[in-house]
Amino acid sequence: MLHVGLAHFLAVGALLFALGAYCVTTRKNAVGILMGVELILNAANVNFVAFGHYSWGGIHGQVFALFVIVLAAAEAAVGLAIVLTLYRHYKTIDVTRAERLEG
Amino acid sequence: MPVSLADILALLPEILLSLGALLLMMTEVFLAGARRGYQALLAALFTAAAFAAFLAQRGGGPRVLFGGFAVSDGFALFAGATICAGLLVTVVLGAGFLAPRSAERGEFYALALLAAAGMCLLVRAEDLLFVFIALELMSVPTYALVAYLRTGDRPSEAAFKYFLLGAFSSALFLYGAALVFGATGRTSLSGIAAAGGGKLLLAGLALVIAGLSFKIAAVPFHMWAPDVYEGASTPVTAFMAVGVKAASFAVLTRILVTAFGAPALAAVWQPLVVALALLTMVFGNLLALTQRNVKRMLAYSSVAHAGYLLVAVAAASRGFSGPSARGEAVSSLLFYLAAYTLTTAGAFGALAALERMGPDPQPWDLDRFAGLAKRRPWAAAATAMLMLSLAGIPPTVGFIGKLLVFKAAVDAGLVPLAIAGVLASVVGLYYYLRVVVVMYMQPAPLGSVPTPASWPLDLVLVATATLVLLFGLAPAGLANAALSSTGLLGG
Numbered sequence: 068m069l070h071v072g073l074a075h076f077l078a079v080g081a082l083l084f085a086l087g088a089y090c091v092t093t094r095k096n097a098v099g100i101l102m103g104v105e106l107i108l109n110a111a112n113v114n115f116v117a118f119g120h121y122s123w124g125g126i127h128g129q130v131f132a133l134f135v136i137v138l139a140a141a142e143a144a145v146g147l148a149i150v151l152t153l154y155r156h157y158k159t160i161d162v163t164r165a166e167r168l169e170g
Numbered sequence: 171m172p173v174s175l176a177d178i179l180a181l182l183p184e185i186l187l188s189l190g191a192l193l194l195m196m197t198e199v200f201l202a203g204a205r206r207g208y209q210a211l212l213a214a215l216f217t218a219a220a221f222a223a224f225l226a227q228r229g230g231g232p233r234v235l236f237g238g239f240a241v242s243d244g245f246a247l248f249a250g251a252t253i254c255a256g257l258l259v260t261v262v263l264g265a266g267f268l269a270p271r272s273a274e275r276g277e278f279y280a281l282a283l284l285a286a287a288g289m290c291l292l293v294r295a296e297d298l299l300f301v302f303i304a305l306e307l308m309s310v311p312t313y314a315l316v317a318y319l320r321t322g323d324r325p326s327e328a329a330f331k332y333f334l335l336g337a338f339s340s341a342l343f344l345y346g347a348a349l350v351f352g353a354t355g356r357t358s359l360s361g362i363a364a365a366g367g368g369k370l371l372l373a374g375l376a377l378v379i380a381g382l383s384f385k386i387a388a389v390p391f392h393m394w395a396p397d398v399y400e401g402a403s404t405p406v407t408a409f410m411a412v413g414v415k416a417a418s419f420a421v422l423t424r425i426l427v428t429a430f431g432a433p434a435l436a437a438v439w440q441p442l443v444v445a446l447a448l449l450t451m452v453f454g455n456l457l458a459l460t461q462r463n464v465k466r467m468l469a470y471s472s473v474a475h476a477g478y479l480l481v482a483v484a485a486a487s488r489g490f491s492g493p494s495a496r497g498e499a500v501s502s503l504l505f506y507l508a509a510y511t512l513t514t515a516g517a518f519g520a521l522a523a524l525e526r527m528g529p530d531p532q533p534w535d536l537d538r539f540a541g542l543a544k545r546r547p548w549a550a551a552a553t554a555m556l557m558l559s560l561a562g563i564p565p566t567v568g569f570i571g572k573l574l575v576f577k578a579a580v581d582a583g584l585v586p587l588a589i590a591g592v593l594a595s596v597v598g599l600y601y602y603l604r605v606v607v608v609m610y611m612q613p614a615p616l617g618s619v620p621t622p623a624s625w626p627l628d629l630v631l632v633a634t635a636t637l638v639l640l641f642g643l644a645p646a647g648l649a650n651a652a653l654s655s656t657g658l659l660g661g
Contacts, residue, residue: 077352084345091338100334107341114348123355131299131357135344138306142337145310149317149329156323165327 076117083110097150097160101143108139177235180227180242183220183250184287187257190216191283198276206274210265210626213279217261220290221254232657238358239297244655245500246294249420252508253293256412257286259515259630263405266626267522271319278318282409285311289417293424298347298357301421305343305385308417309336312410319403322529328401332410335394339384346377350429359429372438375430379442382425385418388480389449392473396457399469400534404525407465408518411472412511419479423503427486427496440487444587447484451477451594458601465534467601468517471560474598475510481591482506482575485582495581497656502574504652509571509641513559516634520553523627539605541614549628552635554606559638561602562595567641567648574649 083106090103112132119128150160157165178185193216194209224247232243260282268274288307295301313336317329351357353367353374362371380391387395399407426439454474461467485499524538543550559568572595579588641648 080348087341091334097330101337104334104337104341107338108344111341111344111348114345115351118348118352118355122352127355127357128351131347131351134299134303138303141310142306142340145313146333146337149313149326149333152317152320152326153330156326162330165323165330 073117073121076113076121080110080113080117083107083113095161095163097153097162098147100162101146101150104146105139105143108135111135172237176233180233180235181240181291182227183223183254184290186216186220186223187283187287187290190220191280191287194276194280194283198280202276206276207265207269209274209276209279210261210269213261213283214258216283217254217258217286220286221251221258224251224254224290228655234296235294238360239300240291240294241296242294244657245420245424245504248504248652248655249293249416249507250290252416252504252511253286253289253413255508256409256416256511256515257282259512259519259634260405260409260413262626262630263408263515263519263522266624266628266630267403267405267525268319270624271321271527273319273321278315281311281315281318285309285315285409286413289413292417293420295421295424296359296428298350298359298362301425302340302344302347305340305421308414309340309385312336312406312414315406315409316398316402318406324401325403328398331394331401332398335384335398339381339391341381342377342384343381346374346379346381349374349377359425362429363431366432371435375435375439376442378425379422379439379446382418382422383446386415386422386476386479387473388446388476389453389473392450392454392476395473396466396469399472400463400465404465404518404522407469408515408522411468411518412515415472415476415479416507416511419476419483419503419507423483423486423500426483427500431487436487440484443480443484443487444584447477447480447587448590449477450474450480451591455594455597459597461601462536463532463534464536464539464605465521467605468514468521471598471602472514474594475514475560477594478572478575478591479503479506479510481579481584481587484587485575485578485584487582495578497653498581499578500656501649501652502571502578504655505645505649506571506575508648508652509559509567509638512634512637512641513556513566513568516552516556516631516638517560519627519630519634520549520556523549523624523631536605536608537615539608540612542609545614546623549631550609552631553609555635555638556631557602557605559642561599563599565639565642567638567645570642570645570649 087103087106094100112135115128115132154160228247285308288304291304295304313333316332317325319325353371354362354365356362356365383391458467458470482499482503486496525533559566562568562572576588
């Protein structure tokens with residue numbers, strides 16, 4: 068039987084990170100990009116908990132992950148509000164069509 | 171975790187800022203019908219109190235707070251005072267800029283004060299968890315501030331770009347922190363330094379540097395800066411250019427010097443920081459050259475200044491320089507941060523003073539400065555002084571700052587980097603002096619609308635220009651204060 072260990076969790080974390088980064092860079096939908104950011108944050112959370120459990124013991128990793136969850140919620144709230152103002156001005160949340168600044 | 175009253179008292183500046191923010195939000199509920207002029211005064215009072223609290227705490231030795239989560243040392247106090255000074259300028263700018271546009275609300279000051287509280291916590295963070303919480307407390311209100319002015323579509327687009335890159339960089343930093351925790355089992359900076367680690371630690375270090383490089387807008391992580399700086403309302407731009415950058419530089423320096431200060435690790439990150447500094451100085455200045463839009467030019471200029479600051483960070487690495495050289499480098503970083511804060515906040519103030527009300531397709535074009543010397547001689551003189559300081563020409567504080575940074579680089583054995591920095595600042599002369607030339611040599615275009623004078627904006631201009639000149643002529647006081655503030659606990 069397959070024994071699930073640290074390496075598996077780290078692989079899941081790395082995969083989540085890669086998917087999140089891919090999502091952020093290629094998505095056109097603003098909400099989709101937000102989800103990509105959340106994936107990266109959760110990738111870090113998986114790592115924290117896995118390292119905490121397998122490598123070092125204690126609750127340090129878990130506590131860190133808990134704080135991250137709270138902060139990610141606050142960040143998502145502000146992010147969605149900003150997406151809403153973007154929609155009010157452009158009537159779309161397609162980020163490629165909401166471009167007035169030069170860059 | 172033992173918490174004593176002294177620990178809480180040490181956080182007095184942050185407590186004052188948060189209290190001020192809460193109070194200002196309450197005024198919006200209970201006193202909203204009245205005139206709003208008092209809100210700026212209230213915000214300024216709390217900011218000044220926090221500034222005074224930072225100054226009052228100097229002199230006591232470095233102390234660990236909350237069982238190792240935060241510290242109170244000279245470095246944190248100096249950086250915190252600098253941030254409060256930047257916040258004070260932002261508040262006055264906000265009053266002068268928002269009131270005529272009837273957009274002055276308590277939320278503006280509350281968000282700025284909250285973000286500043288995050289910045290002040292960030293500069294004293296001693297644990298990666300504390301760093302991350304403070305980083306978010308700084309960033310989240312700043313995202314909202316960028317979107318604050320709801321007229322026109324520029325702010326909402328800028329806010330989304332800033333949010334996206336900010337959240338991405340925070341996530342990168344966090345992933346790096348997770349790897350560092352995995353390699354060492356610790357999250358406190360001194361614990362990481364004591365534990366050491368292998369390849370995993372290096373990967374974490376690289377991600378932490380990349381995450382913070384977004385925040386300081388170092389090339390190649392600077393793409394967001396010109397768009398966001400242009401799109402945000404000018405007082406907010408000043409706040410971002412000054413506060414966010416100062417706090418991020420302080421925490422970057424603390425993490426690198428304290429947690430990764432071992433010679434073997436410093437040998438890894440020093441070349442990285444040197445490369446970042448070189449790229450940032452060269453490309454920041456070159457990209458600023460082509461801008462006719464003064465707000466974008468100042469945005470690229472703040473990118474270039476991040477390059478000079480990175481030179482000081484590189485010089486602070488312990489692997490190649492002794493402790494005295496490191497102290498010199500850290501003090502030059504602090505001095506440059508203070509000089510940069512004054513000058514850049516003032517320069518954005520000049521821009522805010524020239525901005526017209528109502529829709530304007532080219533609000534920050536170089537033409538707007540034409541003939542300013544005739545129309546408003548004092549404002550023109552102050553702007554010229556600020557531009558000279560940004561360019562690093564004596565007798566301004568910008569010159570002294572560059573001198574100290576490049577001297578520290580030479581003493582740390584980074585002679586080629588110092589030479590590159592001097593050459594890059596020579597390129598910078600062109601676009602800063604162009605503004606001065608346009609103000610004094612070109613007549614105002616026919617039919618140009620004079621901008622309404624607003625005394626808070628004029629106050630910012632005259633006060634920052636005077637301080638820039640004063641600290642340029644007599645830098646000893648500020649330089650000595652920076653020199654006595656280099657005690658990084660555990661570094």
